[in-house]
Amino acid sequence: MNLDQLRERIDEIDAKLLELLNQRMEVVHEVGALKRTSKTVIYRPEREKFIIDRLYKLNKGGLTRAAIEAIFLEIFSVSRHFELPERVAYLGPEGSFTHQAAESRFGAVSEYVALNNIKQIFDSVETERVRFGVVPIENNQEGSVAETIDQLCERDIKIVAEVPMSIHFTLSGLEDRLEKIHTIYSKDIAFRQCKNFLENYFGDRVNLVEVASTSKAAKLASEEEGAAAICSHIAAKLYNLPVLFENIEDSKSNRTRFFIISKNIVNQKSDNDKTTILAKIKDEPGGLVEFLNDFKREKINLCKLESRPARIKASFKYFFLIDFEGHYTDLNAQRIFEKYGERITFLGSYVRMV
Ligand SMILES: C=C(O[C@@H]1C=C(C(=O)O)C=C[C@H]1O)C(=O)O
Numbered sequence: 001m002n003l004d005q006l007r008e009r010i011d012e013i014d015a016k017l018l019e020l021l022n023q024r025m026e027v028v029h030e031v032g033a034l035k036r037t038s039k040t041v042i043y044r045p046e047r048e049k050f051i052i053d054r055l056y057k058l059n060k061g062g063l064t065r066a067a068i069e070a071i072f073l074e075i076f077s078v079s080r081h082f083e084l085p086e087r088v089a090y091l092g093p094e095g096s097f098t099h100q101a102a103e104s105r106f107g108a109v110s111e112y113v114a115l116n117n118i119k120q121i122f123d124s125v126e127t128e129r130v131r132f133g134v135v136p137i138e139n140n141q142e143g144s145v146a147e148t149i150d151q152l153c154e155r156d157i158k159i160v161a162e163v164p165m166s167i168h169f170t171l172s173g174l175e176d177r178l179e180k181i182h183t184i185y186s187k188d189i190a191f192r193q194c195k196n197f198l199e200n201y202f203g204d205r206v207n208l209v210e211v212a213s214t215s216k217a218a219k220l221a222s223e224e225e226g227a228a229a230i231c232s233h234i235a236a237k238l239y240n241l242p243v244l245f246e247n248i249e250d251s252k253s254n255r256t257r258f259f260i261i262s263k264n265i266v267n268q269k270s271d272n273d274k275t276t277i278l279a280k281i282k283d284e285p286g287g288l289v290e291f292l293n294d295f296k297r298e299k300i301n302l303c304k305l306e307s308r309p310a311r312i313k314a315s316f317k318y319f320f321l322i323d324f325e326g327h328y329t330d331l332n333a334q335r336i337f338e339k340y341g342e343r344i345t346f347l348g349s350y351v352r353m354v
Pocket residue numbers: 028031032042043044045047048051075076077079080
């Protein structure tokens with residue numbers, strides 16, 4: 001087949017895909033109507049995961065799991081938008097990694113609100129100005145984000161999903177030759193994470209200029225000759241900045257875990273869940289040991305245990321933020337909830353991604 005014939009073939013397939021996608025949207029529309037009458041939630045991450053797992057098993061062609069996921073996550077977000085337009089707040093500015101995490105779940109069609117700090121995201125979710133919020137919870141190199149944990153302790157908010165994301169940096173700029181670059185903009189932690197690259201390619205012949213965010217860096221580099229930015233892909237795209245080098249970070253295993261939060265949404269059980277709780281454990285000898293032993297007895301695997309100051313008057317008391325395997329409706333989890341009553345605050349059960 002020549003190029004024209006091949007393109008004709010693609011056009012035919014696209015017409016069929018479009019027809020099928022429209023058919024799918026009609027069914028989604030009916031699901032939306034059912035959900036409205038039964039007053040249930042639109043976003044069902046466990047159903048979305050089930051669909052992707054199923055398609056991956058069915059797949060006989062060359063599409064990888066990541067490709068199937070990318071295509072279908074976009075279809076789901078268009079579907080959800082069709083059922084009910086969603087507003088999503090994320091930790092800005094535009095082009096941040098949290099923006100990238102938000103887009104990976106809510107696609108290109110949702111309405112996004114970039115906010116300046118984590119507290120503002122919790123405020124707008126709690127007051128229902130937005131349906132969902134996206135916040136970082138931990139980085140595998142730098143540890144937990146204390147502000148997110150503190151907000152989870154204080155608010156009436158549920159965790160709907162976790163989103164792990166590899167953090168990659170690019171060197172992006174308008175210059176086509178490295179010798180012409182004399183200034184590199186970025187955020188302090190991004191410079192620290194790309195030290196080897198900078199030493200190998202630039203030595204000490206460039207000015208490294210720290211700015212508030214990597215997307216600000218991309219913006220500045222897009223306005224200046226001889227400048228470049230260390231920034232994410234999404235920030236480079238936002239400012240039409242050509243990517244010169246990809247994956248320039250020193251550690252290839254740099255990952256951040258984000259939470260999608262919402263008010264009062266509780267997911268149904270899937271075949272692979274995780275639950276997050278906040279525990280106020282008795283301040284007495286053996287209090288923590290007894291608590292942990294209960295998990296052992298119930299054969300519940302803990303994934304994370306982190307203490308945070310409870311910030312009650314001048315005392316040194318602590319909350320524990322705990323992630324464990326399983327859904328809150330599991331009988332063994334229920335026995336723990338019953339035993340500890342108000343000492344445990346349930347923050348959410350969601351499909352396990354990490
Ligand atoms: C259509 C539904 O609603 C949403 C959209 C989905 C889809 O497009 O397949 C899947 C789960 C939900 O997030 C559903 O619950 O089945």
